[in-house]
Amino acid sequence: MRYRPARAALAIWNASHARSPSDRRYAGYLGVMVAIAFVAPAVRALWGAVSQPHVLHALVAPEAPLVGGLCVAGLWVFALLFGGLRGPALRPPLLTYTFARSELSRISAFGGSVVRAGAALTATTAMVGAALGTLLGVARGVTLLDLFAVASLGACIGACVGVIATLAWLTGQAVPRVARASSAALAILTGITIAFPSLTPFTPWGWVAALWREAALSAGELSVGASWLVPLTLLCALALVLMSIAPRLFARLDTQVLESQAARWAASAVHAYGMDFNAALSTYRGSPWAGRRVRAVRAGPRGRRGVALARTFLIRDVLGAARTPGRLTAGAVGVAGASVAVTLASSATEPGVGFGVLSALAAVLAFGALGPFTDGVRHAAAVAADLPIYGVGDAHLLALHTVFPVLAVLMIAVIAASTSAFLLGAPPLAAVLGSAIVGMCAVLARVSNALKGPLPLRLLAPIPTPEGDLSGAVRFVWSIDGVVLVALVGATAPLAMIAPAWCIAACSLLAAVCAARWRGRRTDAG
Incomplete structure (x- = not known):
């Protein structure tokens, strides 16, 4: 029952912004033509580049699992920080103002946008995981059935990574101070695991590295009870535990943060639509706050004019x-x-x-x-x-x-x-x-x-x-x-x-x- 006011408001909004059938047909035609003319050749060229023998050899190298785990940790750190700029709970400015200042719960008002953003991110990470699993299978020269198994394992790992990244993204929007502290702690802990590799199996990115290592060694010949099952179970359990705290994160969404992010995103979209990408990025440029009392413009330079002027501008x-x-x-x-x-x-x-x-x-x-x-x-x-x-x-x-x-x-x-x-x-x-x-x-x-x-x-x-x-x-x-x-x-x-x-x-x-x-x-x- 509590979702009906939000659905009614969204229905009115979508009806007022509905496209004509001809516009939808043209958009579909344009999407198909772009996919045929640009996307398919780009994907083919990219696959040809990453399926080179030296690339496949690098994927099964002993250092590759650790690098993959560190990339996953970097994704989570970035998600925590990016949520403070543009979070997943985002709607147009008018809808954001209406929903944020109404009596609707945050999860009923902004849950749909978070689900869509999280689904897109999770689908992307799952496709990346499936592609990496396929490359590992190709590097080992396995059969088609084993190739499907290792690709499915990679997709599952990527989906778990995407779910955790989505929750980190929402955390950055709901509690930005906690997210900044968590990102710093995560970065420090990642550096510690690089210095002390024995601690890696006890970290989530270490579980990803262990799964990468198992996939590279077994290349699809996976059996129940193998050493890949424990890290995969831990990774899935972590994703489920983090999903259970999502309602609390929704409740912590601040009205001013929602409105400011919606306004910034709308302004950035207008500039990007006009292909003024510099102006689009400038909307997210932070305001100066540190060292405001330190004078940048000082008295005239002393010494040789050329060197002194360069030093002045450098300062x-x-x-x-x-x-x-x-x-x-x-x-x-x-x-x-x-x-x-x-x-x-x-x-x-x-x-x-x-x-x-x-x-x-x-x-x-x-x-x-x-x-x-x-x-x-x-x-x-x-x-x-x-x-x-x-x-x-x-x-x-x-x-x-x-x-x-x-x-x-x-x-x-x-x-x-x-x-x-x-x-x-x-x-x-x-x-x-x-x-x-x-x-x-x-x-x-x-x-x-x-x-x-x-x-x-x-x-x-x-x-x-x-x-x-x-x-x-x-x-x-x-x-x-x-x-x-x-x-x-x-x-x-x-x-x-x-x-x-x-x-x-x-x-x-x-x-x-x-x-x-x-x-x-x-x-x-x-």
């Missing part, structure tokens, strides 16, 4: 980034993780598609993680589109604001790459060179992205083809060209010591795009 950029310590820490961790991934790709004895994809993803991660370091670059690019107001030229101002991100990226990349190369026994020169190239090109891509300006009017013209109008695809590529170019550089970075021509060509293309945007900055702004 300003450092203090500006440090006023959002969480964002700065996440960015530093992202750059370090990208350097570790580039080190793994550079340590391969034979270059392959899989390592190129890994390095490309690492470059995209570095590009995204550089946001806290390049706030000054964005400001300099905005000012450079107008007349100089700081007493220095446009190029000089932009160069002054690039000192901080360049120094930070080089320091983090060199330390992370050299340390990971030492632990992996890989050549340090290739790892450091590849990480430095990826980091510097990520900074250059950030500069190019800041100089992009508004969408050119010529891209709004239709592009008729036998397959349909491609103007939307062109505008989408224009909106994410920084990600595409930096991914191209990342894919060629492991070849810097083997075939440097490819890496030089990719870097030159990125530099040419950045230079062209610099030359047309005032024209685009006007």
Whole structure:
């Protein structure tokens, strides 16, 4: 009975936002065409990349289960933190305001959205688990029946991981302070298990690692009572126990948090629909709070003007980034993780598609993680589109604001790459060179992205083809060209010591795009 008011309100809302039958048919047609033209070839290419012999060998390596368990722990940490920004209990702003301030219980008002978000996340993790199980079976060359068994085991493990991640996601939205403390404790405990591997079997990510190890060894020849049954039972029991506390988490959902998250998500969706992804992400940028009493703008510089001015701008950029310590820490961790991934790709004895994809993803991660370091670059690019107001030229101002991100990226990349190369026994020169190239090109891509300006009017013209109008695809590529170019550089970075021509060509293309945007900055702004 208590669900009927919520269902009636949702029915009225859905009826007012219903699409016409022709719109639904067109959306279905568009989805089928996109799946045939883009999704299917992408899945086929990805499967061809991950089914390479060196990738299959890496999946059955002794270190692979531990890495998989650590990735699961990282997913849970991310879910705890992400819930404070955008939780699963999310509806449109008007519905959120109406439901949150009514007498309806939280679970009846927002339970449907949580179930849908959790189902999507759980289905994704289950598909990833099934794919990994299938790859492990292919690596061992098992029969079709055994391949189905190990894929089903991987799907079950992935579903449990997804359920736990969903509850962690809801925890981050319901009790953000507890979630932040829990994420820190989980990260510390994960580091302890890395230092003391004997403690791993007593942790949930250790159970995932144990199941990975069993699947890699048995490859589908699973029998009841085998050593895989205990960790799987513990993982399922943990998921069920966490599901039992979901009603308490629903009751702790705060009205202001629900309304603010709904408003932010709606504003971000509007910007994303207009393909202004920078503005969409800026809606989730945290407000500065640390070190507000420390002056970033001080008296005139002393000493040689060039060095003193660079030092002044460096201090300003450092203090500006440090006023959002969480964002700065996440960015530093992202750059370090990208350097570790580039080190793994550079340590391969034979270059392959899989390592190129890994390095490309690492470059995209570095590009995204550089946001806290390049706030000054964005400001300099905005000012450079107008007349100089700081007493220095446009190029000089932009160069002054690039000192901080360049120094930070080089320091983090060199330390992370050299340390990971030492632990992996890989050549340090290739790892450091590849990480430095990826980091510097990520900074250059950030500069190019800041100089992009508004969408050119010529891209709004239709592009008729036998397959349909491609103007939307062109505008989408224009909106994410920084990600595409930096991914191209990342894919060629492991070849810097083997075939440097490819890496030089990719870097030159990125530099040419950045230079062209610099030359047309005032024209685009006007």
